[in-house]
Amino acid sequence: MSGYGIIASLTEPVLATDLRASGASPGIGDVLTDQTGKTYRFVQYNSGVGAVAAVAGNFAYLYAPSGVSAGASNVVTSDLSDSANVGAGVLMSAPATGDYCWIQTGGVATLTTALTAGADGNALTAAGATDGTIDVSAAVTDFICAVAVDASAKIVMLTCP
Numbered sequence: 001m002s003g004y005g006i007i008a009s010l011t012e013p014v015l016a017t018d019l020r021a022s023g024a025s026p027g028i029g030d031v032l033t034d035q036t037g038k039t040y041r042f043v044q045y046n047s048g049v050g051a052v053a054a055v056a057g058n059f060a061y062l063y064a065p066s067g068v069s070a071g072a073s074n075v076v077t078s079d080l081s082d083s084a085n086v087g088a089g090v091l092m093s094a095p096a097t098g099d100y101c102w103i104q105t106g107g108v109a110t111l112t113t114a115l116t117a118g119a120d121g122n123a124l125t126a127a128g129a130t131d132g133t134i135d136v137s138a139a140v141t142d143f144i145c146a147v148a149v150d151a152s153a154k155i156v157m158l159t160c161p
Contacts, residue, residue: 010040010092011056014100028100029074038107041074041089047097048079050131054094057112058132059145060103062086062161073161076103078132085127087134087145089160105160108149115151122148124156 014025026032026042033039045054046063054060060076061083062069069084076088089103090111116135118124125142129135134156137144146156 010102014095031105033106036107038109039105040092040102041105042100043088043103044075044100045091045095045097046075046077046079046082048077048082050079050081051097052077052079052131054078054091054096054101055112055132056091056094057110058091059111059113059126059129059134060088060091060132061126062088080126080129080131083126085125086143087124087126087160089145089158103160104158106158109146109156109158111154111156114154115148115156118148118151120148120151122151124148 030042031039058078060078063072063075063077064084065082067084089105090109092102095101113133116129116133118136123137123144124134124146125137125144126134127142134146145160146158149155149157
C-alpha cells in the first residue's frame with residue numbers, strides 16, 4: 001500500500017482537485033491488496049441520472065448510462081438504472097459525483113444496507129436489487145458480484161471485477 005500519499009485512508013473520498021500528476025496519488029483503475037487479502041480499486045463516482053448519493057458501505061455498479069454499457073470500468077454509480085447490473089464493489093467512502101474513491105472489490109465485506117433477500121451461501125447480483133444494494137441471483141445470466149457469508153449480519157464475500 002505504500003507509494004501513494006493519499007492512500008493512508010481508504011475511507012476518505014478524493015476530490016478531483018486533489019489528484020496529483022506527480023505519482024503521489026493513485027491512478028484511476030489502480031488495484032491494491034491489503035495484508036488480509038482484501039482488494040480495492042480506485043474509481044470515479046457518478047451519481048447517475050437519479051442523483052443517487054454515495055453511501056459508505058453500499059454497493060456501487062459499473063456506470064452504464066441508461067443501462068447501456070460502453071465498456072467503462074473505472075466509473076461507478078449506486079444508481080442501478082444507470083448500470084448494466086454489474087456490481088463493481090462496496091464504497092469505502094461517500095464521494096460527491098465527479099470525485100474519486102476506493103471501492104472494495106474482493107474479500108469479506110460488511111454492507112451498510114441489508115441484503116434485499118437471501119440466505120447464507122446464496123449467489124448475489126445487482127439484477128433485481130434496489131439502488132446501492134444487491135439481491136439473490138435468479139438467472140444464470142446474472143453477473144455474480146458476491147456470495148452471502150452471513151446474510152442476517154450483511155456480511156458478503158465479494159467477487160467483483
